[in-house]
Amino acid sequence: MEENLSGVDDWIAEAACRNQNTANFFILRGDPQQRAKRIEAYAVCKVCPVQRECLDYAVINHELGIWGGTTDRERRIIRRNWTPLSEKRAKLKGYSQFA
Numbered sequence: 116m117e118e119n120l121s122g123v124d125d126w127i128a129e130a131a132c133r134n135q136n137t138a139n140f141f142i143l144r145g146d147p148q149q150r151a152k153r154i155e156a157y158a159v160c161k162v163c164p165v166q167r168e169c170l171d172y173a174v175i176n177h178e179l180g181i182w183g184g185t186t187d188r189e190r191r192i193i194r195r196n197w198t199p200l201s202e203k204r205a206k207l208k209g210y211s212q213f214a
């Protein structure tokens with residue numbers, strides 16, 4: 116999988132939620148089906164082959180809704196200690212700008 120550092124990555128083509136109901140991923144406050152929708156969305160994310168890429172994208176871009184099996188509230192906490200995938204991969208390749 117090639118990574119496009121401009122922000123919109125190729126991983127989106129492999130997303131398990133591509134043909135799913137987006138209402139389960141962007142749940143409105145006060146929705147009486149909130150819990151059921153969240154559980155359904157999490158189940159899709161759990162088997163998604165690009166969950167890590169999706170989470171990375173959502174953390175970096177401050178997305179709202181469920182991305183990478185997390186809510187935006189959970190990602191606010193995650194963001195404090197987050198190292199983007201591109202940075203981790205660069206370190207593995209030995210690029211000096213991230214060393």
Ligand code: SF4
Binds near residue numbers: 132169
């Ligand atoms: S992790 Fe969840 S929200 Fe992200 S692409 Fe996969 S199914 Fe969609």
